[in-house]
Amino acid sequence: MKKTERIIGAEAVVRSLLAEGVDIAYGYPGGAIMPIYDELFKYQDQLHHVLTRHEQGATHAAQGYARTSGKVGVALATSGPGATNLITGIADAQIDSTPMVCITGQVASHLLGTDAFQETDVISISSPITKWNVQVTKAEDIPGAIAKAFYIAKSGRPGPVLIDITKDAQLAELDYAYEKCTHVRSYKPVPETNIEKVKEAATLINAAKKPMIIFGQGVILGAAEQEFKAFVEKTGIPSAWTILGLSALPTNHALNVGMVGMHGNYGPNKLTNECDLLIAIGMRFDDRVTGDLSKYAKQAKVIHFDIDPSEIDKNVKTDVAVLGDSKDTLAKILEFVQPKEHTSWLHEFRAFDNIEFEKVIDGQLNPTKEGLTMGEVLQGINKATDNDAVIVSDVGQHQMMAVRYANFTHTRSNVTSGGLGTMGFALPASIGAKMGAPERDVVAIIGDGGYQMTCQELGTILQTGTAVKIVVLNNEFLGMVRQWQQLFFDKRYASTEMINPDFVKLAEAYSIPAKKVVKREDLQGAIDEMIACKTSYFLEVMVEKEDNVFPMVPTGASVSDVRLS
Amino acid sequence: MEKKLYTISVYSENNLGLLNRISTIFVKRHINIESLTVSASEIENVSRFVVVVNMTEEAVKKIIGQLEKQVEVIQAYYHTDDEIIFTETAMFKFKSDLLFENPQIQNIIKEHSMNIVTVNRTFFIVEKAGRRHEIDAIYDAFAPFGIAQFVRSGRVAISKEAMNIRKILGEIVQ
Ligand SMILES: Cc1ncc(C[n+]2csc(CCOP(=O)(O)OP(=O)(O)O)c2C)c(N)n1
Numbered sequence: 001m002k003k004t005e006r007i008i009g010a011e012a013v014v015r016s017l018l019a020e021g022v023d024i025a026y027g028y029p030g031g032a033i034m035p036i037y038d039e040l041f042k043y044q045d046q047l048h049h050v051l052t053r054h055e056q057g058a059t060h061a062a063q064g065y066a067r068t069s070g071k072v073g074v075a076l077a078t079s080g081p082g083a084t085n086l087i088t089g090i091a092d093a094q095i096d097s098t099p100m101v102c103i104t105g106q107v108a109s110h111l112l113g114t115d116a117f118q119e120t121d122v123i124s125i126s127s128p129i130t131k132w133n134v135q136v137t138k139a140e141d142i143p144g145a146i147a148k149a150f151y152i153a154k155s156g157r158p159g160p161v162l163i164d165i166t167k168d169a170q171l172a173e174l175d176y177a178y179e180k181c182t183h184v185r186s187y188k189p190v191p192e193t194n195i196e197k198v199k200e201a202a203t204l205i206n207a208a209k210k211p212m213i214i215f216g217q218g219v220i221l222g223a224a225e226q227e228f229k230a231f232v233e234k235t236g237i238p239s240a241w242t243i244l245g246l247s248a249l250p251t252n253h254a255l256n257v258g259m260v261g262m263h264g265n266y267g268p269n270k271l272t273n274e275c276d277l278l279i280a281i282g283m284r285f286d287d288r289v290t291g292d293l294s295k296y297a298k299q300a301k302v303i304h305f306d307i308d309p310s311e312i313d314k315n316v317k318t319d320v321a322v323l324g325d326s327k328d329t330l331a332k333i334l335e336f337v338q339p340k341e342h343t344s345w346l347h348e349f350r351a352f353d354n355i356e357f358e359k360v361i362d363g364q365l366n367p368t369k370e371g372l373t374m375g376e377v378l379q380g381i382n383k384a385t386d387n388d389a390v391i392v393s394d395v396g397q398h399q400m401m402a403v404r405y406a407n408f409t410h411t412r413s414n415v416t417s418g419g420l421g422t423m424g425f426a427l428p429a430s431i432g433a434k435m436g437a438p439e440r441d442v443v444a445i446i447g448d449g450g451y452q453m454t455c456q457e458l459g460t461i462l463q464t465g466t467a468v469k470i471v472v473l474n475n476e477f478l479g480m481v482r483q484w485q486q487l488f489f490d491k492r493y494a495s496t497e498m499i500n501p502d503f504v505k506l507a508e509a510y511s512i513p514a515k516k517v518v519k520r521e522d523l524q525g526a527i528d529e530m531i532a533c534k535t536s537y538f539l540e541v542m543v544e545k546e547d548n549v550f551p552m553v554p555t556g557a558s559v560s561d562v563r564l565s
Numbered sequence: 566m567e568k569k570l571y572t573i574s575v576y577s578e579n580n581l582g583l584l585n586r587i588s589t590i591f592v593k594r595h596i597n598i599e600s601l602t603v604s605a606s607e608i609e610n611v612s613r614f615v616v617v618v619n620m621t622e623e624a625v626k627k628i629i630g631q632l633e634k635q636v637e638v639i640q641a642y643y644h645t646d647d648e649i650i651f652t653e654t655a656m657f658k659f660k661s662d663l664l665f666e667n668p669q670i671q672n673i674i675k676e677h678s679m680n681i682v683t684v685n686r687t688f689f690i691v692e693k694a695g696r697r698h699e700i701d702a703i704y705d706a707f708a709p710f711g712i713a714q715f716v717r718s719g720r721v722a723i724s725k726e727a728m729n730i731r732k733i734l735g736e737i738v739q
Contacts, residue, residue: 309630
């Protein structure tokens with residue numbers, strides 16, 4: 001028998017979090033979660049609670065923390081509006097497979113279903129966007145629910161989990177003892193790897209003349225970067241990344257051929273439709289990656305490595321599916337693949353790179369126009385951080401420019417809202433990202449639109465003294481939407497022009513050193529000053545108003561119809 | 566690929582919120598559920614959902630993947646009609662007078678070997694378990710006389726092949 005202690009449910013919540021190794025949590029208090037906050041006050045030496053300025057900010061901060069640290073992010077909120085404000089972040093974590101545990105307070109159990117003050121059915125609301133959720137109405141069920149939540153959130157394909165705890169359960173006493181969860185009988189986090197499939201895949205790889213790899217976040221989530229690199233180097237296969245796979249392989253690696261998808265690089269998009277073997281690793285063939293599925297890699301055999309069996313054949317028919325944990329499957333296949341070089345095939349990618357450089361990249365990095373480009377800002381950040389910052393991007397043109405032009409040396413350095421495309425993600429996520437990787441330079445790249453969705457989190461930066469570097473690329477437009485209006489709606493700029501406040505004053509109001517750059521000659525100096533600054537720093541860069549992101553695969557087009565202008 | 570009737574059987578933990586999770590998997594993809602039943606299964610604390618859908622095999626396979634992805638789903642299967650034994654139950658209520666005024670009603674009851682559930686002065690209720698087309702035929706036969714109430718259950722089905730849930734639970738446990 002384990003020794004138990006008589007404590008109340010709210011204390012059991014905090015003790016359970018501590019037992020899971022949680023030392024930081026993000027949240028916002030309110031009536032139905034006050035007993036838990038009272039215990040957080042008592043345990044503040046062991047568990048740092050970060051008060052965000054909005055519950056959405058708490059979820060994004062928890063996501064940012066999870067993405068850089070590899071640990072589970074934790075967010076807390078009260079019932080009703082507190083709980084509903086979590087929803088965007090939960091949906092974002094679900095689609096991007098981010099491990100997160102959300103704890104919400106709920107009205108007392110005798111009031112459930114009475115439309116009590118601040119009662120919302122957060123279990124029903126969050127069901128389609130959580131990996132698992134549960135309502136706890138009895139104090140004695142709290143430790144078990146939290147143990148199960150952490151196990152589910154981080155095992156297999158990670159995801160968000162929500163625990164809704166009624167106020168009476170927080171206040172009632174229980175005999176507390178904590179036991180970590182190591183299995184749930186109905187749940188199989190990692191499917192068994194069939195070694196025959198590994199061998200079949202290796203046979204295809206060894207025979208391929210023009211193989212191509214597309215890697216996704218599965219490499220990072222499986223902590224398989226070493227195994228992946230060894231596999232790539234032994235097979236000599238050109239490797240392209242999805243937006244969430246970015247940073248799993250250093251940008252300057254000889255076999256890294258860039259990004260696939262809507263604003264991906266020219267070569268990997270074009271050559272997806274010319275390779276003879278497509279090897280997908282921990283990615284899910286999202287529509288932004290594939291474009292028109294009926295014209296996607298039809299000539300190629302497809303191998304799909306994934307931990308989630310439901311991803312196999314979901315969008316693209318697979319010839320060989322290798323199920324399992326990427327760390328394990330990549331280590332296994334390494335034994336069966338032959339060392340190879342694909343020099344002339346790799347050269348085809350580089351030839352497309354040259355075209356892209358001439359038509360697109362050169363104009364971004366060595367502009368002849370007067371207006372500043374987003375690309376040159378990213379280039380300046382690469383320089384100031386020695387290609388080794390954590391880049392947290394928001395959603396829009398600046399996001400695509402950030403992932404296209406930022407260079408990465410280490411894994412877990414690219415934090416962005418990939419699947420949901422949540423504007424407002426970056427500022428709060430950067431706070432969590434910095435807390436999850438305190439020794440690293442964390443630079444948030446945000447548009448003037450998205451910045452104003454969550455800029456109240458400047459208050460969180462002020463209060464916690466988190467040294468994030470905030471870069472707003474101001475084009476005075478909701479740029480990505482404006483780009484589509486220009487290209488597909490005859491320049492009818494419906495509600496995309498922005499009259500903005502004085503962002504520098506806004507940052508200064510929060511005691512954050514701030515600067516605005518309008519001229520090219522001031523840019524690198526300001527970036528260097530920002531990176532050298534020991535505290536948080538805000539940099540606004542006025543960029544070309546009507547610049548566009550290219551290459552572009554228009555919606556519904558084939559990846560090989562990627563446009564350069 | 567052609568659409569067909571598929572009977573999906575889902576074994577799951579007996580959990581309150583799961584019905585919601587399972588139904589949204591169908592609703593999100595605009596899949597019409599022809600019928601849905603939830604009941605206990607042969608294993609204690611394990612529920613069984615039987616869902617009938619009309620779709621292509623390719624689509625039903627993807628649905629099975631999504632169902633099995635749910636943490637509390639133990640296993641999901643799909644079957645065509647010839648791979649299962651299945652039935653539905655229907656109940657019909659009539660005014661008692663009809664029984665005496667229309668002897669044909671008694672003939673229909675006999676012809677289809679229906680059970681008489683209850684009879685009293687004001688109404689009587691008959692019941693029949695069978696396939697959809699049999700119940701439809703009975704309905705059509707009764708309709709001219711005026712049916713006071715009609716209800717039909719969802720399909721319940723048992724597969725011809727074994728569904729080794731106990732074994733799966735055992736395998737997952739160790
Ligand atoms: C919450 C949310 N609302 C709306 C959108 C649609 N959307 C995608 S990009 C974009 C424009 C973003 O503008 P801005 O933040 O200024 O960045 P830019 O594209 O100019 O770099 C919009 C409105 C979204 N992705 N998220």
